[in-house]
Amino acid sequence: MSASHPREQFLLISALGPNPMELTSVLCRTCIDNRCSVISSRLTRHGEFSALVLQVSGSWDALARLEGGLPALAKRHGFTLSVTRSNAHVTRAQALPYVAYVSAVYRPDILNELCQFFIDHNIELENLTCDTYQAPHTNTSMLNATITVTLPAGTQISWLRDQFLDFADALNLDALIEPWRPQHP
Structure with a gap:
């Protein structure tokens, strides 16, 4: 823009x-x-x-x-x-965009738990996409979420990644957090 x-x-x-x-x-x-x-x-x-x-x-x-x-x-x-x-979109200097990918057996509280994790770590939400579907062969209800966040300047990335992965393990979520990259066809 x-x-x-x-x-x-x-x-x-x-x-x-x-x-x-x-x-x-x-x-x-x-x-x-x-x-x-x-x-x-x-x-x-x-x-x-x-x-x-x-x-x-x-x-x-x-x-x-x-x-x-x-x-x-x-x-x-x-x-x-x-x-x-x-108002116009405010550019935040020194902020780092990251994307968290989550897959799990569907539970109604998963999105709330994910949002609370980011709130607790002072991380801003930029975009959230979540879909549910029936897994092939088992018909288990599954959830896929993609969450784009902005890390504040000075965030210790390795510490945050460890915290996020421990959080995901505790909730039995298959999760990954990585730097945001532009999507090219």
Whole structure:
């Protein structure tokens, strides 16, 4: 993302709908029609619904116009929307991005336990993806989680890795934590 203009403001739109292509197309087109730019987005499917999160930038009047038109748009297309003003992404100097991968037999408390581990170690959560599935041959319910975190400057990485692996062993999780790397096709 390029440096933001001092007058640029931000809006965070969270939308739920049954048709991911319509949801994405309608909201992106509406942003463009209101002279706003989509600067980040995430779309995921959850059962019969899709969840779309957009961070949109623009001048205060463009965002106000967009914000004012969204309720009618949501009603017309059968979306559920939540909208809030936000700030630009803050860059944290000297922070280290890491990714934790976890696989385990599914238990409802696993995500909470993982989040609590990172909270207890003053580590910020950047992204979390979690899926459950039935294991082949045994039909056991399994969980796969990928958690991107930001380590504070000065974190003793070998100590943290040992702590995380001990934590995972205590909960019988197959886990790994490693430096974040850009994904290339």
